[in-house]
Amino acid sequence: MENLDKIKTFISESEQGTIFTTPEWLEAVAPGKWDYITNESAGSIKACMPIILNEKLGLTICNMPPFTQSLGIMYPAYEGKYAEVLTRKMNALSEIIPVIPKNSYFRQRLHPSITNWLPFYWQEYNQLTRYTYIIKDLANQDKIWKSFRSNIRQEIRKASKTIKIFQEDDFESLSFCIDSTFARQRNKNFDFSTLKNIFDSCKKLKNGKIFLAKNENGICGAIYLVWDKKSAYYIAGGSPIDVRTTGAMPLLLWEAIKFSSKVTKHFNFEGSMIKPIERFFRAFGGEQVPYFEITKINSKIISFAKNFKI
Structure with missing residues (x-):
């Protein structure tokens, strides 16, 4: 994979980068089925998202792997005024969502530090709030x-x-x-x-x-x-x-x-x-900490199955 060392450095420096987003973890939980999508500018990564794709019954599923608390978007360590940083993050996420590989079903849990999912909402994704406990x-x-x-x-x-x-x-x-x-x-x-x-x-x-x-x-x-x-x-x-x-x-x-x-x-x-x-x-x-699960159904078959709990 091109630029893997660059991505690994980015992961180690990003607040959202965890053991779960590393190549070693992804290979353990989804051997050969993972990749990263990135948003870059002037040679620097503005955003990065691990992606896992599985083919099942003719459907392409982008799902959370076992034992993995969060994946989702990762940002660099932005500095500046709150409004400026928020704008840069929203722009980066808005640009990376359209390049998510075509899929029948998407589900990812975001890192607890991610409190803004509006770009997903604007692209008709859904959100469920989950909770963990953290001793900080x-x-x-x-x-x-x-x-x-x-x-x-x-x-x-x-x-x-x-x-x-x-x-x-x-x-x-x-x-x-x-x-x-x-x-x-x-x-x-x-x-x-x-x-x-x-x-x-x-x-x-x-x-x-x-x-x-x-x-x-x-x-x-x-x-x-x-x-x-x-x-x-x-x-x-x-x-x-x-x-x-x-x-x-x-x-x-x-x-x-x-x-x-x-x-x-x-x-x-x-x-x-x-x-x-x-x-x-x-x-x-521990402190109760919320985090977001983002989903989107792009298949009539999956939508029908979920609606009728097949």
């Missing part, structure tokens, strides 16, 4: 601890008496814990193949880690964490059905938060729109 200051662990809900602190104290946390490259144990959780929820659609691709890629780049919780009876929980220079992200986790009340998950997340303070600035729970999961993440005291 990892420097003061005492402050973070005090921001936890009291029951979370109690569970962590109790669990720490019988459970030890280990950092191991044990994908099999992680898979076992996740599989146990999804089996409990009667959900068999977890994408272990893509998660393994991510694990292998991040292991090579040294920006991913598995945390395992163990007691005298064996493994009682596991989570997977990835990070870039801006934030750490909770990707997946679970616990065996017979030990789900041990407090392993709160303890695992607390250890992951403490670890993250050594490698990055923020901790992103990656939120959830599922009520019990949202309630659990909320208890860790």
